[in-house]
Amino acid sequence: MPAEQISELRKGNRLALSRILSQIEAASPAGERALEELFPYTGQAHKIGITGPPGSGKSTLVNALARNLRDLPEKPKVAIIAVDPTSPFSGGAILGDRVRMLDLQGDKGIFIRSMASRGTLGGLAAQTEMLSQAFDAAGYQYIIIETVGAGQSEVDIVNLAHTTIVVDVPGMGDDIQSIKAGILEIADVLVVNKADHLGADQSVKHLQTMIAMGYRALRYAAGKHMLHETITQKHEEETPTQAWIPPVLKTIASDRKGIQELVDVILKHGAYLKETGLWAEKAQSAITETLRKLIISKLYTQWRQSVPEDALQDIIQQVSQRKCHPHQAIEQLLAYNKTTSN
Amino acid sequence: MSEKKIRVLIAKPGLDGHDRGAKVVARALRDDGMEVIYTGLRQTPEMIAEAALQEDVDVVGLSILSGAHNALIPQIIKELKENGQDNVVVFLGGIIPEDDINGLLDQGVHKVYGPGTDTREVCKDIREAVLAEA
Numbered sequence: 001m002p003a004e005q006i007s008e009l010r011k012g013n014r015l016a017l018s019r020i021l022s023q024i025e026a027a028s029p030a031g032e033r034a035l036e037e038l039f040p041y042t043g044q045a046h047k048i049g050i051t052g053p054p055g056s057g058k059s060t061l062v063n064a065l066a067r068n069l070r071d072l073p074e075k076p077k078v079a080i081i082a083v084d085p086t087s088p089f090s091g092g093a094i095l096g097d098r099v100r101m102l103d104l105q106g107d108k109g110i111f112i113r114s115m116a117s118r119g120t121l122g123g124l125a126a127q128t129e130m131l132s133q134a135f136d137a138a139g140y141q142y143i144i145i146e147t148v149g150a151g152q153s154e155v156d157i158v159n160l161a162h163t164t165i166v167v168d169v170p171g172m173g174d175d176i177q178s179i180k181a182g183i184l185e186i187a188d189v190l191v192v193n194k195a196d197h198l199g200a201d202q203s204v205k206h207l208q209t210m211i212a213m214g215y216r217a218l219r220y221a222a223g224k225h226m227l228h229e230t231i232t233q234k235h236e237e238e239t240p241t242q243a244w245i246p247p248v249l250k251t252i253a254s255d256r257k258g259i260q261e262l263v264d265v266i267l268k269h270g271a272y273l274k275e276t277g278l279w280a281e282k283a284q285s286a287i288t289e290t291l292r293k294l295i296i297s298k299l300y301t302q303w304r305q306s307v308p309e310d311a312l313q314d315i316i317q318q319v320s321q322r323k324c325h326p327h328q329a330i331e332q333l334l335a336y337n338k339t340t341s342n
Numbered sequence: 343m344s345e346k347k348i349r350v351l352i353a354k355p356g357l358d359g360h361d362r363g364a365k366v367v368a369r370a371l372r373d374d375g376m377e378v379i380y381t382g383l384r385q386t387p388e389m390i391a392e393a394a395l396q397e398d399v400d401v402v403g404l405s406i407l408s409g410a411h412n413a414l415i416p417q418i419i420k421e422l423k424e425n426g427q428d429n430v431v432v433f434l435g436g437i438i439p440e441d442d443i444n445g446l447l448d449q450g451v452h453k454v455y456g457p458g459t460d461t462r463e464v465c466k467d468i469r470e471a472v473l474a475e476a
Binding site: 014015018019021022026087088091092093094095096098099102105106111112113114116118294 | 377381
């Protein structure tokens, strides 16, 4: 059945693709085999990560973006992986991103897959990467990965993408918020969505300031202070291919305003990555990261199977009664792994 | 790895704008540990079948309060079958007259729920139906 499904997937059978995606998500043996078979066909797609705070309009932006990507001359197929959180209490999830993507549903060249973050051992990022490989092998030229920007795992996911878009909205805080380390640093493109709301220009300025600070070191190592407008403009003129300066765009996704500009920037970024060799470099770091995650997951599973449940409970008890430190507990627990694997 | 996650599509076909019931059910299923894909209002049968296909769901839960169930349900079931998703279990909730229920069950609806249904009953039925399909 898998071999047949894989050739169906390659032929463009969407049900086969959908079922393989489920197998991959469940990390089943069939899913792993499918990935192994599909892997030689991957590496073609342009992966676009979109992240930002809840309510910033990511899904609506993805909706508009996918539409415009489909209108490109070569009519590329577009896949969307929309990640929503799994409840830590029930293990269930409500995946509601499709609600904002209603105009995409009549188009067979667009495939939307909702994904719950689940408690995946290999990490959400590795899981998302695996799903994107199936889309890649099925001939989807653009894969948009949308995730709530709330923590480290989101940073990981977008690190697997070629182009990372961070969505912000007016009124999310002052310039100190935007110079804080973290999610903004990963952006290749910054978008201020809902740009018709009060304070949009100010948000754009804050973000530009943040970028200017980050990139000033590239040219003005002597510590010259200049206005951010001058810096970004000059920089773009003088060193067009040296470094990518994340542009800040304004969009009103619900009215599809500013979307074509965003598509242009994404295409430009893709071309930039290929020209500079960063495309291959990114792919390699994605693979390294995926391998690392898979090893952690495999080792953990192996170790967990080697430890008897009562021994584990016993050690947990000792730690909670302050009889031994977690460090010591780990030594004891890891000892099991050695005895069984040798 | 772990037990299979049940994936449910909750959709509102046709022209009625009241989705409180659908949301309550979605929430109850989430709290029962299922993954619920919520599609929103005013869906055509094609849209629902397409979403079920892309999401590879085990269950489609439909909410209809408009009275158009006899027109919409057979179409949705037909679309699902045409897409090769014969295995998908279809549940229906809403304002469905007693006289229509048997007809709908014959069409392939697994069960029909009216106002006041205990959501625990829905969760239990879905688990049983999905287990039976597997």
